[in-house]
Amino acid sequence: xxxxxxxxxxxxxxxxxxxxxxxxxxxxxxxxxxxxxxxxxxxxxxxxxxxxxxxxxxxxxxxxxxxxxxxxxxxxxxxxxxxxxxxxxxxxxxxxxxxxxxxxxxxxxxxxxxxxxxxxxxxxxxxxxxxxxxxxxxxxxxxxxxxxxxxxxxxxxxxxxxxxxxxxxxxxxxxxxxxxxxxxxxxxxxxxxxxxxxxxxxxxxxxxxxxxxxxxxxxxxxxxxxxxxxxxxxxxxxxxxxxxxxxxxxxxxxxxxxxxxxxxxxxxxxxxxxxxxxxxxxxxxxxxxxxxxxxxxxxxx
Amino acid sequence: xxxxxxxxxxxxxxxxxxxxxxxxxxxxxxxxxxxxxxxxxxxxxxxxxxxxxxxxxxxxxxxxxxxxxxxxxxxxxxxxxxxxxxxxxxxxxxxxxxxxxxxxxxxxxxxxxxxxxxxxxxxxxxxxxxxxxxxxxxxxxxxxxxxxxxxxxxxxxxxxxxxxxxxxxxxxxxxxxxxxxxxxxxxxxxxxxxxxxxxxxxxxxxxxxxxxxxxxxxxxxxxxxxxxxxxxxxxxxxxxxxxxxxxxxxxxxxxxxxxxxxxxxxxxxxxxxxxxxxxxxxxxxxxxxxxxxxxxxxxxx
Numbered sequence: 001x002x003x004x005x006x007x008x009x010x011x012x013x014x015x016x017x018x019x020x021x022x023x024x025x026x027x028x029x030x031x032x033x034x035x036x037x038x039x040x041x042x043x044x045x046x047x048x049x050x051x052x053x054x055x056x057x058x059x060x061x062x063x064x065x066x067x068x069x070x071x072x073x074x075x076x077x078x079x080x081x082x083x084x085x086x087x088x089x090x091x092x093x094x095x096x097x098x099x100x101x102x103x104x105x106x107x108x109x110x111x112x113x114x115x116x117x118x119x120x121x122x123x124x125x126x127x128x129x130x131x132x133x134x135x136x137x138x139x140x141x142x143x144x145x146x147x148x149x150x151x152x153x154x155x156x157x158x159x160x161x162x163x164x165x166x167x168x169x170x171x172x173x174x175x176x177x178x179x180x181x182x183x184x185x186x187x188x189x190x191x192x193x194x195x196x197x198x199x200x201x202x203x204x205x206x207x208x209x210x211x212x213x214x215x216x217x218x219x220x221x222x223x224x225x226x227x228x229x230x231x232x233x234x235x236x237x238x239x240x241x242x243x244x245x246x247x248x249x250x251x252x253x254x255x256x257x258x259x260x261x262x263x264x265x266x267x268x269x270x271x272x273x274x275x276x277x278x279x280x281x282x283x284x285x286x287x288x289x290x291x292x293x294x295x296x297x298x299x300x301x
Numbered sequence: 302x303x304x305x306x307x308x309x310x311x312x313x314x315x316x317x318x319x320x321x322x323x324x325x326x327x328x329x330x331x332x333x334x335x336x337x338x339x340x341x342x343x344x345x346x347x348x349x350x351x352x353x354x355x356x357x358x359x360x361x362x363x364x365x366x367x368x369x370x371x372x373x374x375x376x377x378x379x380x381x382x383x384x385x386x387x388x389x390x391x392x393x394x395x396x397x398x399x400x401x402x403x404x405x406x407x408x409x410x411x412x413x414x415x416x417x418x419x420x421x422x423x424x425x426x427x428x429x430x431x432x433x434x435x436x437x438x439x440x441x442x443x444x445x446x447x448x449x450x451x452x453x454x455x456x457x458x459x460x461x462x463x464x465x466x467x468x469x470x471x472x473x474x475x476x477x478x479x480x481x482x483x484x485x486x487x488x489x490x491x492x493x494x495x496x497x498x499x500x501x502x503x504x505x506x507x508x509x510x511x512x513x514x515x516x517x518x519x520x521x522x523x524x525x526x527x528x529x530x531x532x533x534x535x536x537x538x539x540x541x542x543x544x545x546x547x548x549x550x551x552x553x554x555x556x557x558x559x560x561x562x563x564x565x566x567x568x569x570x571x572x573x574x575x576x577x578x579x580x581x582x583x584x585x586x587x588x589x590x591x592x593x594x595x596x597x598x599x600x601x602x
Contacts, residue, residue, distance in 0.1 A: 032459055
């Protein structure tokens with residue numbers, strides 16, 4: 001099966017599970033129909049489900065089936081989707097479109113988007129607390145601990161805060177490479193790292209595996225960000241021929257503007273090599289994660 | 302020790318623990334100073350800490366010390382305080398003052414208040430996941446499950462949604478007694494119920510104790526809401542002499558406007574009796590919770 005087929009297959013599985021979980025939520029006698037509709041809008045119908053793919057494939061390294069990892073993957077996606085619903089708010093990034101559809105606050109209103117985000121964040125931990133996620137309480141609480149750390153003030157929320165502080169304060173042109181790496185490791189890296197280590201937690205694997213997969217997740221997250229910045233530059237370059245100058249004119253320092261395009265491309269290749277080396281102990285089972293790393297490094301859109 | 306002394310003592314203990322937890326959070330190398338300051342503003346410096354009091358005293362029913370329950374109490378207070386930070390936002394209740402101080406969005410700004418709320422919600426589950434909360438993973442995950450259910454779409458978030466739907470949709474004058482009981486049981490009742498049952502979870506008490514304390518929490522939450530509505534009416538009545546008419550003119554149906562003042566007072570007394578009866582099996586250890594129920598029923602401010 002090709003990588004593209006595999007990620008599409010996993011995405012269908014995750015979408016179906018999220019649909020079921022949200023249908024169960026809406027079936028409760030106490031649910032607000034408007035709230036459950038907003039939750040469905042925030043979560044369903046889109047995305048590559050890249051983080052859930054990493055959860056399922058990191059679990060596969062230890063011989064676990066996709067069904068053993070699916071609820072952890074769904075919980076992580078709830079966190080990702082709540083963060084998008086909140087980040088899109090007028091007071092934050094003020095975005096009206098996402099994946100070609102109105103953002104939650106545009107489809108409903110601001111207060112519904114705030115409460116839908118709060119509800120999704122809470123639902124993520126409710127899912128992790130259930131026996132369906134894993135039969136062992138110690139594993140479930142380890143997932144709660146790792147996801148809370150990855151998504152809180154030292155992780156995603158903290159990174160979004162640092163980014164908005166620079167943005168709203170007009171200081172984003174003064175950021176150093178170290179500042180940007182730091183905030184990206186928190187804002188987008190922490191959830192990718194959790195996704196990669198989740199398989200080791202689900203399998204109750206030895207600490208050395210968990211550390212190895214954390215590192216794989218960090219490498220992948222950093223590559224993801226460089227590739228994203230390069231795509232912006234190269235997309236622009238093919239159109240207007242002065243992409244880096246355009247970035248600079250917008251006043252926003254990025255990883256690529258600070259590293260330079262050639263150094264950024266070289267760094268991507270060394271990160272790819274490190275990712276592959278980190279997965280060596282897992283043999284053939286690591287093939288989907290290796291292809292995920294190659295996909296991140298080489299994607300053209 | 303009098304009830305007032307006891308609740309003040311517990312509040313000091315909870316305040317000190319929250320201060321320590323937030324100081325530890327701020328000490329991390331990755332923290333945003335603005336975010337951690339906003340978290341402190343949202344959490345510290347006020348309130349009776351009524352929910353934490355219930356956690357500590359429900360744990361005391363089973364012979365647990367305050368130190369055995371303090372982190373669960375702190376996690377619950379983080380949920381309560383995040384909900385205030387979000388509810389005060391312009392898009393929600395648009396409040397500028399709370400406990401005599403500017404609300405989080407007024408002291409900082411809207412995006413900081415949104416992220417501080419998200420960070421606090423996440424921190425609550427991070428605290429519950431730690432060994433300091435309880436040495437047994439099974440107890441910690443049971444706390445996560447119960448708190449997530451109490452604070453999510455079927456609990457606090459769902460209740461706030463139903464309230465705002467009626468408020469913003471102009472339908473709050475059409476609400477029935479059953480509608481209001483339902484939404485209050487979710488919006489404010491669910492966290493009080495969790496607080497009351499938390500002691501049984503921490504003590505790994507038999508299911509019958511947990512059910513009994515859940516019921517005590519429901520009775521207390523309902524009494525709390527009736528007393529709150531009565532205070533509004535009676536406060537107004539002593540000033541302008543036509544309180545119920547004023548409520549009706551504002552177009553907002555409340556428990557008391559629908560039940561009538563006399564029936565509401567009678568109901569309060571029967572709820573007090575039920576609360577006391579539910580605690581009978583716990584003997585002298587239940588005295589502080591009995592006094593808490595009397596305090597709720599009889600408070601004049």
